[in-house]
Amino acid sequence: MDTSRLPLTRDLVLVGGGHTHALVLRKWGMKPLPGARLTVINPGPAAPYSGMLPGFAAGHYTRDELDIDLVRLARFAGARLVLGAAEHIDTAARLVHVPGRPPIAYDVASIDIGITSAMPDLPGFAAHGIPAKPLGRFAARWAAFREGDGPAHVAVIGGGVAGAELILAMAHALKSRGRLAQATLIDSEEALRAIGETARRTLRRALTGHGVRLEENTRIASIEDSCIVLEDGREILSEFTTGAAGARPYGWLADSGLALHDGFIRVGKTLQSSAAEVFAAGDCAHMDFAPRPKAGVYAVRQAPVLYHNLRALMTGDPMRRYRPQKDYLKLISMGSREALGERFGTALAGPLMWTWKDRIDQAFMEKFRDLPAMEAAPLPAEHTLDMEAALGDKPMCGGCGAKVGRDALLGTLAGLSTGNRGDITPLPGDDAALLTTGGVRQVISTDHLRSFTNDPVMMTRIAAVHALGDIWAMGAEPQAATANLILPRMSPALQARTLQEIMGAASEVLQQAGAAIIGGHTSLGDELTIGFTVTGLCPRPAITLTGAKPGDALLLTKPLGSGVLMAAEMAGEAKGEWVAAALEQMCQPQGAAARILQDARAMTDVTGFGLLGHLLGICEASGAGAELFTGRIPLMQGAAELADRGIRSSLFAANQAALPELKTSGWQDLLFDPQTAGGLLAAVAADQAGELLKQLRAAGYPAALVGKVTEGSGAISLSA
Structure with a gap:
């Protein structure tokens, strides 16, 4: 039986894209549960991997290497991805609330939202500090700061292992660029108290070796724009202050109705919370049966049990119990490509430990970079001769990429008549x-x-x-x-x-x-x-399409590329941030743009036929030609790169056939790319174009002057 055609009967909602949920999504993609609709909710299209954050801060990894692409992972798992930060879970009504959209209902839910290192009680931190978690904002701010010029003062608040790793990484990165003026690690108690004596001595030597100033048993009065004011009146210079002090739960969990321990969700051996249909995993969970420190190793090893138990609750099968290990190997980065390894009080440090840590981290990330290819269902042994050609070599696109080509549609519509109705005005091409x-x-x-x-x-x-x-x-x-x-x-x-x-x-x-x-x-x-x-x-x-005159300017209100981006997303070839940006642009209404362009001589929206196909419609209806300035045409993020790699929407060939005389290649093929909810293309008087463009941009549209109307009916040319 084709299980993809079975009815959906249960909603499973994963709140957060933490390490446990990421592994669950991967396992789900390899073996989905028929009848279950899977949803994952996350603030952004990627989930940064915390284990590689110090390496990123030090400059050993790029930003891309740090991220688990949730858009790609959700596509692989057959899940819908909701981009937004959950702000409330109503366990009575079984609803998850996300700002800006209707509540999301669930039959079974799991929460894996991690922790935050924000310090709301510390004066000035909200305005001038940058919490190390969640990682996305920190990574973006640090990358910009690291690439700056001149001497730099940095500080980390929190002298645990995470804080030491971070300040060592930051000091190394700035020192390697000749920018380090001072790096400071601050703790209100003794630093590094959670690890053994041998490991503590090794890390302290590393701090000294990297020139890190250690302020222990020191309380902070406030965080200012360029300094930290201590309670004893001293000031520590810092243009970049971050916090890695302890693990703080997200505040909205307090109103969840779930049983909590210091703000963290209490879970039993099956990882269920006080509400049987709600599970929790990773750093946001507190294991009542076996309390453990917040560490990614527990989140990773919870994944197989959580995956099994989520399915078991929806199928009626027995659940499994999670048994956390008593201790684990701690691999601690030391700034340069060296690391400290500690377990059961034994510690080793050096480049070999870094190599070991790097292999473990890369192996974890490789699970999401190289998602296993799931084989398509084979064709029946007996089928018509042209079946393979009709299917094509890739899945059919959605949106406007799934539409019928321009020539086929216009050829059919040309034979229709409005009869003798005087209340209908035919508008050819509209x-x-x-x-x-x-x-x-x-x-x-x-x-x-x-x-x-x-x-x-x-x-x-x-x-x-x-x-x-x-x-x-x-x-x-x-x-x-x-x-x-x-x-x-x-x-x-x-x-x-x-x-x-x-x-x-x-x-x-x-x-x-x-x-x-x-x-x-x-x-x-x-x-x-x-x-x-x-x-x-x-x-x-x-x-209508009929009023364009030679000399008119052509304005376009949205960038091109949605067809290629959605085709690439279906194939797992597009970056999640590109897809998220494209979806947001497709959601942008064109009402304000239409009001600004109300005196346009001709106008159309750019959709399934692509920019050139819809421009051809204006030219044919107006008895004019056009010249497009290809260098000025705005493109969606990632669209040119994907087009240069040969990715095309399934409607591309039909659109290109409408103008066979125009030979394009690479990114210029985006001129034929079918757009979904695309921008307006307007022919306006040339002397008004500058002011209209200014108004469109002020209204939030990435508009551009992309060409001009010329003589010659239907003749379109391209120029740089």
Whole structure:
């Protein structure tokens, strides 16, 4: 039986992308549970690996090497990834709250959000300090500071192993660039008290060798912009102050209703919390049955047990117990490519220990860099001759990449007639139709998208913005919309949850655009498809494709590249940060841009036919040509790199066939890339272009002047 077609019946939600959850996602991708819909919630598209943070701070690793790409990992696991920081879990209603979206329902949940080293009680730290955890913000700020110029003063608050590792790494990085003026490690008690005497002496020698000033049994009065003020009145210079003092739980756990120990979630031997359907793992959990210090080794070894027990709770199988080891090998970085190893009081230090630590860390990260390829289902032994050609050599894209090509669509529509209706004005080439009712001009359009992200809220926002594009492109004001939805097969409970998410997101986007959503139609099918039929009112003559004149400037309000990026994401070839940025750009409404461009002579939204295909539509309808300035065309982050590597959307070939005389290659193939919820392309009077461009950028659009209208009907040329 094809398990991918079985109905979804249970929601499993992973809150946080910590080490345990990352390993669970990997195991899930290799063996998913039929009937379970998996969701992972994380503030960003990547989860930094804490074990390599000191090496990154020292300059031994790049930023990319530090990150687990959750976008790629979620795609491999078949999970939807929600980018946002959870702020509350309602264990009574079984809902996880994430700002800016409807609550996410769960049947089973697990929390692995790590810890923070923020110090809210320390005056000035929030304004001038940078917590070492969460790692993402620290890594970005340190990378910028490390590459600066001139003498530098740095300080770490917290004299445990983590603080010592960090200050040694920072001192090494600055010293190797000739910038180190002073590095200081500060602790309110004796430093390095959690490790054995031999290891403590070794680390103290390393601190001295790197020129680190150690301030023990010293309390801090406040953190200032360029110094730390101690309670005894002394000042320690520091332009970069970070905190690595202890492990602090996230504050929102206090309102979770879960049993806590010093703010951490109490779990039993099965890793279940006081609410049986909620698990916790990693540093945010406190093991009541066997208390242990916060260390990544426990998080990693919890993963197989958590993976088994999450499935067991949904299948009724027996659970397993987690048995933590009594001690573990501590491998502590010492700034340069040396490390200290300690276990059971025995300590060894030197380059060999660094090599060992590096191999362990790299082996862990390799699990996520080299995800196993899951084989596609083979074709039946007997099939039609052209089956393989029709399937193609890659999966069909979602969004506009899944649409029919320009020539096929326009060829079909050309034979249709509006009959003798005088209240319909034909607009050749436009996606919307112009209606006249009681003297009121109204435009109507419909559009739907095959899902390319497993998050129905994100997909709904993009689909709504995409459908409204035709209304905005004609200078109309959005009026009303109906939804047309196909949901994958799922239980009635999951249907209700999904519809609530979709309609909540749709209502938000449409109301912000000035329209009302007045109903819709639903059905069940093989995959999620979201569409909207929208209407708009024209208080002034509609902007069509027909008014462009030679000499007009061509303005584009959004960058290109969504088709290539989504195709690459499906294949596991796109960086998560690129995908996240592209999704955000696709969600950007074009209403404000349309109002700025209300005097455009011709306008269209750039969607499935790509920039060149939609420009061709303006040229043919206006009886003009165009010249595109390829060097000025804005591109989405990562799009050019992916195009240069030969990645293309499945609609690319059909779009390219519309203009066979234009020979492009590499990144310039993005001119044919199908866009989903793309920008507006407007032909405007040349003397107005500068001011309009200024207004668009002030309104938050990455707009650009990308070409000009020329003589010659349908003739398009490219220039640098």
